[in-house]
Amino acid sequence: MTGAEAVRVLLVDDQPLIRSALRVLIAEASDLAVAGEAGSGEEAVRLAGETRPDVVVMDIRMPGMDGIEATRRITGRPDSPRVLVLTTFDDDEYVYGALRAGASGFVVKDMALDDILGAIRIVADGEALIAPRVTRLLIEHFLEEPAAAPKRARALPAVTDREREVLTLIGRGRSNSEIAADLHITVATVKAHVARLLTKLDARDRVQLVIIAYEAGLVSA
Numbered sequence: 001m002t003g004a005e006a007v008r009v010l011l012v013d014d015q016p017l018i019r020s021a022l023r024v025l026i027a028e029a030s031d032l033a034v035a036g037e038a039g040s041g042e043e044a045v046r047l048a049g050e051t052r053p054d055v056v057v058m059d060i061r062m063p064g065m066d067g068i069e070a071t072r073r074i075t076g077r078p079d080s081p082r083v084l085v086l087t088t089f090d091d092d093e094y095v096y097g098a099l100r101a102g103a104s105g106f107v108v109k110d111m112a113l114d115d116i117l118g119a120i121r122i123v124a125d126g127e128a129l130i131a132p133r134v135t136r137l138l139i140e141h142f143l144e145e146p147a148a149a150p151k152r153a154r155a156l157p158a159v160t161d162r163e164r165e166v167l168t169l170i171g172r173g174r175s176n177s178e179i180a181a182d183l184h185i186t187v188a189t190v191k192a193h194v195a196r197l198l199t200k201l202d203a204r205d206r207v208q209l210v211i212i213a214y215e216a217g218l219v220s221a
Contacts (some may be wrong), residue, residue, distance in 0.1 A: 007124040008035040010053035012044040012070070013083050013086065014062040019108065022057065025113050041065030048074045052080050053081045055124050057116075058103070060087040068097045075102025075204075082123045082205075084127065086116070099207055102125060104128050126191065127175055128206035158200045164218065166193040171213025 009032055011019045019037050026032045035053040038044040042065050046058055056074060061065040071083045084105045085098040095106050104123045112206055156164065162183075168178045176190045183190075194206070203209050213219045 006031055006033040007055060007120065008033050008051070008053045010035045010038065010044065010047055010051060010056045010081070011064075011122060012038045012041075012049045012056060012067065013059040014039050015059075018059070018086075022116065025117060029117060032117065041067060041070035045073045048081060049077070055120050056081050056083045057120065058083050058098075058188065060085055060098065062209045068094075070140050071098060071103050072101040079219070082126075083121055084123045104205055104207065123174075123175075126194070126206070128165060128210070142155060156201075156212075159197070163193050163197055163200075166190060167197055167213050167216075168218040170197075170209045171219035173210070 009026060009027075011022050011034060013019050013022075016039070019039075023034050023037065023142070026034050035051040036047045038047050039128075041060075041062050044056065044058065044067075045065070056071075058067045058071055062070075067085060067087070071085065074080055077085060080102070082105075083098075083103045084107065085095075085103045086107055086109055087094060088109045100105055105119055105128060107119045111119075159167065165183060166179060169182060174182065176187050179190045180187045194209070197203065197209055198205070201209065201212055203212060
């Protein structure tokens, strides 16, 4: 993304009123644009391929294909968009399922609409929007399923000392701006470190970096 580009958003919800409210709000934001709307998981998967959005705002509970399966299919494609899960159900299992399916964040519909727009921007900027409680839950579930864990050397030999510091802070749920303040470096430098970590560790996204930080013993559950 560059400063001149609007973040293109695909809205997915089986309730037209929800989509309408978000569409109107996004239309008023100069840095966001609606790429399309879908009322079902099947339609979301199709439109994500056709419109190539930057972010998909995804409802969890929909008739037919639910948001978790739609997220799994969308994020399984090359150069997939980021997915921000939007639901009325603040339920641990839904959060876990969505994140494991490849979602980058999770917000509930009773949040202020402006906060939802803020969440879209955070996810579009390459960060994960995960509360510490959700991070702990994700790690607990992940550690219970060793067969699903990525194969990583605990010593992380390819990672530099500075990258290890950044990875540790990612594992603690710190944002790029918070990491920059903690390490007295710029946000741009943090982003560069994160990009290198994703490449070196063959991680799909920031959620996987959190898991790797726990696997490597950099952060305790």
